[in-house]
Amino acid sequence: MTEQAILDAAARLEAGALVAFPTETVYGLGADAENPAAVAAIYAAKGRPQDHPVIVHVAPGADLDYWAADVPDEARKLAQAFWPGPLTMIVKRHAHIPDAVSGGQDTVGIRCPSHPVAMALLAAFKGGKGGVAAPSANKFGNVSPTTAQHVQDEFDEEFGAGDITVLDGGSSQVGIESTIVDLSRLATHGPVLLRPGHIGAAEIAAVIGAMPAAPDAAAPRASGTLESHYAPKAPVALADTARLPGLLTTLAGRGRRVAVIRYSPMLVQASAQELLPNDPAGYAFGLYAALRTMDRADVELILVETPPQHDTWLGINDRLRRAAFGSAGIIDRFLAN
Structure with missing residues (x-):
């Protein structure tokens, strides 16, 4: 520059x-x-x-x-x-x-x-x-x-x-x-x-010297705090690590085009996938680029392995929760059809 x-x-x-x-x-x-x-x-x-x-x-x-x-x-x-x-x-x-x-x-x-x-x-x-x-x-x-x-x-x-x-x-x-x-x-x-x-x-x-409290109803509006935010065009859903491989196999068997973003070293069946680091700093660095890459893969769903729930992952979990907000229930709908 x-x-x-x-x-x-x-x-x-x-x-x-x-x-x-x-x-x-x-x-x-x-x-x-x-x-x-x-x-x-x-x-x-x-x-x-x-x-x-x-x-x-x-x-x-x-x-x-x-x-x-x-x-x-x-x-x-x-x-x-x-x-x-x-x-x-x-x-x-x-x-x-x-x-x-x-x-x-x-x-x-x-x-x-x-x-x-x-x-x-x-x-x-x-x-x-x-x-x-x-x-x-x-x-x-x-x-x-x-x-x-x-x-x-x-x-x-x-x-x-x-x-x-x-x-x-x-x-x-x-x-x-x-x-x-x-x-x-x-x-x-x-x-x-x-x-x-x-x-x-x-x-x-x-x-x-004081721990910040959780947001209250009267808190000021702030950037990026709406329930649905940070979302790609394809629906986003989260799945626990233990459930992820079987769920992907089932969805593939039903002809669904599913991309996956994961951090665990596992073999999965998916139309496209991104492996991110299993530390919060490395994961955060790659998350949005991974969502954009998966969104270009012509898939019906981006399935994300649920990250750890430790406090150091709080920002990441917040972004993924908001990204998935508008797609609530989509896995059940795919499995029902």
Whole structure:
């Protein structure tokens, strides 16, 4: 990635255009967070509901007080511990920050990414003083992109019109979206884990001295927390390790075209398959690319070996649960026919 490419992309952001860029989690579709028209262009390109907030990405050393009406000590401690890195903090939005980034809420999600291309872009944009609103660079509800090619696959029509610039920074190192912790209601609810990710609740608790609670009904809306999300076009279902080989054999015997994503070393009968590492970091790195590859295999179902239920796999299990939400009961329907 050349310095000129970074400067050109920063100039496009300042002009109100969209720029897709790599972060360590997934690729983001970015716009000037203080330009409501530019933020609206993100929503239009993605087909994103207007009340679903986006995350504001800032450069290292950014002034949190510029973005937040109130910055609790817990936020400063977490920023010092985990930024740049895959942690988003929800805080009260400063009055001068447009509510376009927060889906109309009085809160805002802020993150400082660690990918070198993202950091260079944020440093160049408005001299490092600006913020880039950026959800994942895909059509709303689809599998998040972890390469520049994935972004191009999502927005081929927009690329034809030249509406979106893409910075290619290779594969995203983490592979699933950032952890989101709500710090906007500490006095009444304490910290709340809205979305699990690479940084776990125990790691957050070790810094701020309080274990984040599970989401409650009054929690702020946050990116990637709808029940159905991260889904390929083909239905997704999960199956336990012991059940997987027999289930695949039965479905194949009924003429069903089934792809499988697994981490266990076993022989299985499938139309297509991906073997991912059996450690959470390696699995997360390859998950979205595997879902996209299996989705191109012309199958009726993507069957995923249920991952371990240990806390270190919480973010992965969260993404797979949401990917499979819209396909509930599909295995039983296939077996009944």
